[in-house]
Amino acid sequence: SRPRSRRKVLLMGRSGAGKTSMRSIIFANYVPRETRRLGVTMDVEHSQIRFLGDLMLSLWDCGGQDVFLDSYLDAQRENIFSEVQLLIYVFDIMSTDVERDWYYFSRVVDCLRNSSAGAKIYCLFHKVDLVPEHQRQAVVEERKRRLKEALTDSLFSVECFATSIWDETLYKAWSFMICGLIPQLSKLDGALSKFCETCEGDEVVLFERATFLVISHATLHSHSDVHRFEKISNIVKRFKLSCNKNQSHFHSLELRNSQFLAIIENFTCYTCVLYVSYHPHVQSTAVKLNIQCAKTLFE
Ligand code: GTP
Numbered sequence: 001s002r003p004r005s006r007r008k009v010l011l012m013g014r015s016g017a018g019k020t021s022m023r024s025i026i027f028a029n030y031v032p033r034e035t036r037r038l039g040v041t042m043d044v045e046h047s048q049i050r051f052l053g054d055l056m057l058s059l060w061d062c063g064g065q066d067v068f069l070d071s072y073l074d075a076q077r078e079n080i081f082s083e084v085q086l087l088i089y090v091f092d093i094m095s096t097d098v099e100r101d102w103y104y105f106s107r108v109v110d111c112l113r114n115s116s117a118g119a120k121i122y123c124l125f126h127k128v129d130l131v132p133e134h135q136r137q138a139v140v141e142e143r144k145r146r147l148k149e150a151l152t153d154s155l156f157s158v159e160c161f162a163t164s165i166w167d168e169t170l171y172k173a174w175s176f177m178i179c180g181l182i183p184q185l186s187k188l189d190g191a192l193s194k195f196c197e198t199c200e201g202d203e204v205v206l207f208e209r210a211t212f213l214v215i216s217h218a219t220l221h222s223h224s225d226v227h228r229f230e231k232i233s234n235i236v237k238r239f240k241l242s243c244n245k246n247q248s249h250f251h252s253l254e255l256r257n258s259q260f261l262a263i264i265e266n267f268t269c270y271t272c273v274l275y276v277s278y279h280p281h282v283q284s285t286a287v288k289l290n291i292q293c294a295k296t297l298f299e
Pocket of ligand 1: 015016019020036041127163165166
């Protein structure tokens, strides 16, 4: 069936910031070390990505060399900035050419404001793995302060994330950004809560099957590790990829110890589900049956 919603997403930022690396890991099954072989992006690389069946992401990875950025802001302006729903602007947090970084960012925001007034903007301060851990928070706060200054006369509100391809921050940011584009997300949230309750789960999480981005979760108790879903995305996606390399396909994974049962299983055509229970006597066969029965509610 044809997807009902199409969303234009601009991925912009200066050359070497890490745009194509992120795109390749999330949408094209690269592992982080493979991104070292990526060449510079010449002009714009377009990809059409079907997400959850109903959503088509039209992702414009805009090569970031100055010559290309100048052209987007001038000759290609109307083509690039019209009908945009989402701008993801990537800064290399280690960049030494900070003034020029902010110059281009401000100009991109101006063009977007003129051509796509309703677009949402996210800024990623990327490659944070290269900042020593004890300095990370201060460096990110300083960048956020500069961001506010750069946007003083702008009507746009901007959300930011500190990201790295080497850990779960990448999944956290992309899950959040892409979830904002999913039509009728609240319906999925409601169905997942009901499923969690009916199956007496303590936590249930829905992942998009190809990217392993987190789409929705239902949680009964608060949990100290707020990054646990993205860690699971990162780990399970890598496991799936290693299965594929060995000519086998991921179907389901079950973990049990004396305290919990966790099952991760392919769910609908477009999703995977994680079910967690701390109930000592819960039977995995019963959970799996319930997962099968619940599918139709999510298709
Ligand atoms: P253009 O195509 O020229 O616009 O560049 P780009 O923004 O697409 O950069 P690209 O993704 O090609 O990445 C440039 C380099 O940065 C690659 O060698 C990546 O391996 C590296 N890189 C990307 N993300 C990270 C990160 O989070 N941490 C570190 N340390 N390196 C990264």
